[in-house]
Amino acid sequence: MxxxxxxxxxxxxxxxxxxxxxxxxxxxxxxxxxxxxxxxxxxxxxxxxxxxxFKLRGAYYAISQLSEAETENGVSCASAGNHAQGVAYTCHRLGIQATIFMPTTTPAQKIDQVRYFGNGNVEIKLVGDTFDESNAAAHVYSVENNLTFIEPFNDRNVxxxxxxxxxxxxxxxxxxxxxxxxxxxxxxxxxxxxxxxxxxxxxxxxxxxxxxxxxxxxxxxxxxxxxxxxxxxxxxxxxxxxxxxxxxxxxxxxxxxxxxxxxxxxxxxxxxxxxxxxxxxxxxxxxxxxxxxxxxxxxxxxxxxxxxxxxxxxxxxxxxxxxxxxERSLLYQGMKHYFIVNFPQRAGALREFVNDILGPDDDITKFEYTKKVNRSEGPVLIGVLLKNSYDIEGLLSRLEKFDPHYIAVNENSKLYAFLV
Missing domain, CATH: 3.40.50.1100 (Rossmann fold)
Incomplete structure (x- = not known):
């Protein structure tokens, strides 16, 4: 092309x-x-x-092809973690200083590994919530400080x-x-x-x-x-x-x-x-x-x-x-479900739910309920783990009889994130 x-x-x-x-x-x-x-x-x-x-391959080769003038002030990069480790390892091995930008959401394990592989040759800056935000900041910083930027992917040598x-x-x-x-x-x-x-x-x-x-x-x-x-x-x-x-x-x-x-x-x-x-x-x-x-x-x-x-x-x-x-695997497979269910505020309500609503192989993984005064019923956040994903049809049918106005929390990502 x-x-x-x-x-x-x-x-x-x-x-x-x-x-x-x-x-x-x-x-x-x-x-x-x-x-x-x-x-x-x-x-x-x-x-x-x-x-x-694999990121070490592209990072090392790209840096190894730079001239002495291009590495004199050091290099920089932006990475969600793996490219940063490749650059850090390379810079320590070749004796070059590196400034590495990473998103604030990068797992701590990856940040620690960058420090380890850099072994004194790396300065880490956590900027932005995404790679793209961190990448933009890294480019600005590189120009201002005359650093050679090592692209994470959009470079022929990488x-x-x-x-x-x-x-x-x-x-x-x-x-x-x-x-x-x-x-x-x-x-x-x-x-x-x-x-x-x-x-x-x-x-x-x-x-x-x-x-x-x-x-x-x-x-x-x-x-x-x-x-x-x-x-x-x-x-x-x-x-x-x-x-x-x-x-x-x-x-x-x-x-x-x-x-x-x-x-x-x-x-x-x-x-x-x-x-x-x-x-x-x-x-x-x-x-x-x-x-x-x-x-x-x-x-x-x-x-x-x-x-x-x-x-x-x-x-x-x-x-x-x-x-x-x-958790995410079980949700994807349809094995784990969360509901908000109104429970009658009377003795034996939970026993009735366990005996009559749950299937014989269903397991309660979460149950949050605070009894309220002067109310006939109260909301419960309940998590249920199924043995088989197809058991959900029977559970929902029985659940609707217990509380026709139950809320399926899995279907609302914001509600799930807030409650679970």
């Missing part, structure tokens, strides 16, 4: 620089997923990279560095005597899939490249459908590593040319994948890192009998988020 697109040769040049710097992460055959989807599925484990994400993942995938497939029918990769700003697809479309032209975005931040899909880079007015920041409102102009061009399809995955489904990866395969994936595996469910008919590679792009998951992840 244009001369500024990254080529296979650009990626191979980056590979020669990075081969002694980054881990060549394993591409593991996954027996569980292969059996589940009747396919031959491999996981490219970038969660096992030095900084626990894209080429990320593309080295595809070189390793290709090498491992050849070693296994395999060819890949499809490669799934997450999309945030688009650097990963731009680099991977640039190499694959030349070196493995028979392989389809499938991008995956979260339902709350489908910026690349919206842009491709519009035919131009389009900024989202509102995003869900749960998949923080890919919660980008505006994709890059350069990555947009790469995706226009090289990406065969983009899948949108709900955040609740991603949560189920994170739990599945952890409990069945002992893989700790961050939300964005699990996107590629989550997409298999929507592609299950197309991948039967095929060889598929999913890039697990990162494993920087804050353990403190696991309760939220479990």
């Amino acid at each position: 244009t001369d500024d697109l990254v080529s296979k040769e650009d990626v191979l040049k980056a590979y020669k620089v990075l081969r002694t710097v980054v881990n060549q992460t394993p591409m593991q055959h996954d027996a569980y997923l292969s059996q589940k989807y009747h396919a031959n599925i491999f996981l490219k484990r970038e969660d096992l990279q030095i900084v626990r994400s 894209i080429a560095g990320q593309g080295t993942i595809a070189v390793e995938i290709h090498q491992d497939l050849v070693a296994e005597g395999e060819t890949a029918d499809m490669v799934f990769a997450a999309i945030g700003g688009g650097g990963l899939i731009s680099g991977v697809s640039s190499y694959i479309k030349e070196a493995m032209p028979e392989t389809k490249v499938i991008g995956v975005e979260s339902l709350g931040a489908p910026s690349m899909k919206v842009s491709l459908e519009a035919g131009e880079v389009t900024t989202l007015t509102d995003i869900d920041k749960f998949c923080d590593g890919t919660a980008v409102a505006t994709v890059g102009s350069l990555t947009f061009k790469h995706c226009q040319k090289n990406v065969d399809d983009i899948i949108i995955v709900p955040e609740g489904q991603v949560c189920g994948t994170i739990i599945d990866l952890y409990t069945k395969q002992a893989i700790v994936a961050e939300p964005s890192g699990a996107l590629s595996v989550s997409a298999l469910e929507q592609y299950k008919d197309e991948i039967k009998g095929k060889t598929v590679v999913c890039i697990v792009s990162g494993g920087n998951n804050d353990i403190n988020r696991m309760a939220e992840i479990d």
Whole structure:
């Protein structure tokens, strides 16, 4: 399309620089997923990279290509966490100072890791609630202080560095005597899939490249459908590593040319994948890192009998988020429900509810009630965990007889956020 697109040769040049710097992460055959989807599925484990994400590749290669004059005053970047860790590691290794901007909503685990990898070479500034706000502030600061800004995705060298993942995938497939029918990769700003697809479309032209975005931040899909880079007015920041409102102009061009399809995955489904990866395969994936595996469910008919590679792009998951992840998974599966129910203010009302309204396998997970004086009834916030999602029909039918005016809290996101 244009001369500024990254080529296979650009990626191979980056590979020669990075081969002694980054881990060549394993591409593991996954027996569980292969059996589940009747396919031959491999996981490219970038969660096992030095900084626990692929971002080190692009950051190191981009910084390594700068001149001494460009690094004299230091470099800067903006990141939701993983790019920041890649820049921090690189700057410590190369002896360069870095100023790193991160959103105030960045998980503490990622902030701590940036400090650790920077080891004295990094100053962190928490600005804005989203990546885009932090990114804007970082650009202004960089100009004012004459710092070289290291783009997180919209840069040829960054894209080429990320593309080295595809070189390793290709090498491992050849070693296994395999060819890949499809490669799934997450999309945030688009650097990963731009680099991977640039190499694959030349070196493995028979392989389809499938991008995956979260339902709350489908910026690349919206842009491709519009035919131009389009900024989202509102995003869900749960998949923080890919919660980008505006994709890059350069990555947009790469995706226009090289990406065969983009899948949108709900955040609740991603949560189920994170739990599945952890409990069945002992893989700790961050939300964005699990996107590629989550997409298999929507592609299950197309991948039967095929060889598929999913890039697990990162494993920087804050353990403190696991309760939220479990909750969102149960809500998505229709297993957990919250209601506001009016209870008669008389002895035995709760016993009646438990005996007559709840099913034999239903479990109360939350119950909040304060008895009011001079009232015949009072509201109760109650959480119910079902054994099977289809049990909800019977529960709602019995619940309506108990209180025809009950409120299903799950259906109102603001009410849920306030009460639960």
